[in-house]
Amino acid sequence: MDADRLTRNSAPFTPEREQDHNALVRRIIRSYHGIIRLYGTLRFGIIPLALLDIIDSRLPREGLIFDFGCGFGLFGLYMAARHPGRKVIGLDIDARRLAVARRSAQRLGITNATFVCRDVRDWTAEQPGSIGGLYCLDVLHHCPREAARGILARVHDGLSEGGVVIVKDIDAAHRIETAFAWLMDVLVSGRTRFSYRTLGQWTEILAQSGLPPRDVVGFRDWLPYPHVLVVAAKRGQG
Numbered sequence: 001m002d003a004d005r006l007t008r009n010s011a012p013f014t015p016e017r018e019q020d021h022n023a024l025v026r027r028i029i030r031s032y033h034g035i036i037r038l039y040g041t042l043r044f045g046i047i048p049l050a051l052l053d054i055i056d057s058r059l060p061r062e063g064l065i066f067d068f069g070c071g072f073g074l075f076g077l078y079m080a081a082r083h084p085g086r087k088v089i090g091l092d093i094d095a096r097r098l099a100v101a102r103r104s105a106q107r108l109g110i111t112n113a114t115f116v117c118r119d120v121r122d123w124t125a126e127q128p129g130s131i132g133g134l135y136c137l138d139v140l141h142h143c144p145r146e147a148a149r150g151i152l153a154r155v156h157d158g159l160s161e162g163g164v165v166i167v168k169d170i171d172a173a174h175r176i177e178t179a180f181a182w183l184m185d186v187l188v189s190g191r192t193r194f195s196y197r198t199l200g201q202w203t204e205i206l207a208q209s210g211l212p213p214r215d216v217v218g219f220r221d222w223l224p225y226p227h228v229l230v231v232a233a234k235r236g237q238g
């Protein structure tokens with residue numbers, strides 16, 4: 001499966017839609033302080049409107065949505081604010097990041113997003129088949145390579161039939177750009193080993209987990225990250 005260019009997949013943006021998006025992003029960024037506000041500005045710069053729009057439009061507008069490895073909660077707050085009928089649960093292993101996310105939710109008055117300290121490698125849905133959508137933005141390559149299959153198997157069990165899973169990661173087939181991503185990951189995490197995969201490997205592991213990919217989007221921001229986003233859904237019984 002080839003990655004479509006982002007522009008082919010995006011709906012046209014009216015000036016009003018773009019203004020709404022920008023106003024929400026500004027509000028979210030302003031709810032953070034200090035260096036995290038700067039990080040948030042960069043992160044929203046790296047994940048552009050067209051991509052957020054794809055994620056937002058593929059996730060159900062209501063019901064349970066999980067944000068795996070939510071970090072400071074930037075995108076969980078965005079997805080929650082877009083549709084108040086969603087119940088967004090952000091999971092992260094880093095309690096300090098989660099405390100920041102909760103404070104921002106409070107400042108923004110967003111009550112349909114909660115942030116829970118959890119290692120996604122141990123996570124199992126409380127109620128199998130209850131989750132409408134789940135996304136992992138630049139998280140799976142931080143987990144050990146052998147952990148991805150187990151995580152995706154439990155994601156599959158947690159999703160409702162037709163439930164959507166969105167994985168945004170990098171495509172390791174682009175070796176020079178992957179070296180750039182590695183450098184950035186080292187600087188941010190302090191670690192040196194990451195589980196990068198090629199686009200073909202991401203789609204294969206999803207398909208093998210009963211989550212056949214529906215859409216693949218490749219995109220570039222102003223930095224040379226080889227971003228790729230895969231939208232998959234749990235296969236129905238029939």
Ligand SMILES: C[S@@+](CC[C@H](N)C(=O)[O-])C[C@H]1O[C@@H](n2cnc3c(N)ncnc32)[C@H](O)[C@@H]1O
Nearest residue numbers: 069070071092093094118119120137138139142
């Ligand atoms: C590159 S950051 C991405 C944060 C957020 N998804 C975003 O796009 O801004 C990766 C996040 O994954 C979290 N993480 C890494 N391994 C994890 C694990 N096993 N369980 C839960 N969170 C994890 C890190 O703490 C970090 O917040």
